[in-house]
Amino acid sequence: MSLEDLEAIRQLKARYFRFVDTKQWDRWGELFTEDAVLDVPLVRGEPLRGRPAITDRVRQGLTPMITVHHGHMPEIELAGSDRARGLWPMYDRLLTTTNELTADPAVSGFGPRYEGFGHYVEEYARGEDGRWRIARCELRRLHLETERHRRDVDGSLPETVTQEVG
């Protein structure tokens, strides 16, 4: 076990969180290998494959939100000299910042706001430049709290809003 490599991977994950929350998308993309896979509930269906697809989709999804991501208590294992895998318990808070009331009751209201708990299950690879990058990132939720405030001017029961899980 190389303590230096473990620390480098912890700092890699710290930059992953910091560049997401401060929305520095080019620097964020650089933390992934070119052929990385991102599999998170924010993205419906198939996992995202490749750095450009990952960066574009996440930038699009998170730009209109205030986000806070924290990681805790990593378990990281080196597998050979240039591969590693890790588990990170995580907490995140996502707040939609466009809360305008509109005339259309279907889209009117504010939110959604999410508070989430779970684990990142990850694989890392060291490039020829000596830097560790994320090769695979999968987010498994333990719990997600969603808060929505819908205007319901006609008094009918609001549609279930469970389809918008971030």
Next chain:
Amino acid sequence: MNIEEIEAIKQLKARYFRYLDTKQWDRWGDVFTQDAVLDHPANRSEPLRGRGQIVETVSAGLANRVTIHHGHMPEIEITGEGTAKGIWAMYDLLLGPTPDGHGEARYEGYGHYLERYEKGADGKWRIAHLHLRRLHLEIEQHKRDLDLSAFEQWERA
């Protein structure tokens, strides 16, 4: 990369949080260099300068508040002989009276500490510069506003 120095700085920041939240102000002051700067632009426009002013101002501001501070995901880099810099993601919860003293306020904050560290002649790392930047702050206030004069006026009418 020097793992022992990085670990020492992580424990320095742990003591910063612990002494702050347990209000051990003398010990908290010793985590700063004598000429340290504490810059929290969202809270006060001018940075606090020097250990004395930092301890005096922060201890007075938090004296009657419950505080919880957590740090996460440090990125620490040794930049030279006895110098280092670091970034910490942070969360804090502050409970106490509203500024006017007529109610209770709850502040829940998220952000980053951007810091520089120096190692003293005694071999101990200290915080030389602390800059807190917020990502998000939630404020909840419960104010007492019980003025009976309007009710008395209504009774008399």
